[in-house]
Amino acid sequence: MNTQSAPSPQFYLTAPAACPYLPNETERKVFTHLVGPRASDMNDLLTQGGFRRSQNIAYRPACEACRACVSVRILAHEFSPARSMRRIQALNSDIVGTETAARPSAEQFALFRAYLDDRHQKGGMSDMSSLDYAVMIEDTHVNTRVIEYRVRTEGSGIGGTRGELVACALTDLMGDGLSMVYSFFNPKLDRRSLGTFMILDHIRRAHTMGLPHVYLGYWVKGSRKMDYKTRFQPQEHLMATGWERYTPERTPPLDT
Incomplete structure (x- = not known):
């Protein structure tokens, strides 16, 4: 595998696959490689933009008809x-x-x-x-x-x-x-x-x-195994207009 860093990252789109969180849904992901001397800076930028890391890959959902996956970060200083x-x-x-x-x-x-x-x-x-x-x-x-x-x-x-x-x-x-x-x-x-x-x-x-955030990955409303993430308040969710403070509708169970 070529591990030389490029001037700017190249992004790719996965083929549709069954969604692991919601029944009868499919998922696609957009991803790029995190390699080279700029990998940490790129990881910071992409994580703040809703990406997650898996090995040397940064990815985020890119589903055509669904926006259920929401990036979550806890406000550590206010917690x-x-x-x-x-x-x-x-x-x-x-x-x-x-x-x-x-x-x-x-x-x-x-x-x-x-x-x-x-x-x-x-x-x-x-x-x-x-x-x-x-x-x-x-x-x-x-x-x-x-x-x-x-x-x-x-x-x-x-x-x-x-x-x-x-x-x-x-x-x-x-x-x-x-x-x-x-x-x-x-x-x-x-x-x-x-x-x-x-x-x-x-x-x-x-x-x-002295770090303001703890990133928890994605929360999917309606997926019980992810409900625990909204217990940790205050927190922000990444929406179309940027990071917004989230107000929970109810108190989910502590099942993690």
């Missing part, structure tokens, strides 16, 4: 957790998140497979191998990190025994925020609500770093 979120933070007070380089490990992959096998048996990633996982983590030309979440144990730290790995997040560090590219967790620990906990931790990290 205040609801009572239920504070309970989740307290429940996971024994978990430590450690930022590492974007390198895969066998321990991460085992957790990733357990998550897919429990939550996404029929998803597009269901047959990913350890090599596929390694490519997902390492194939990046932007400022990417893996945040590992482990249960704190006696003796953890330098020279001590590392605690159990219970969750991971693949995260891009951008000029205006953190973009949660992909996250996964131990599906047997439902009581901990680890998906919600990781988002809360990213909001905290963004605020501490």
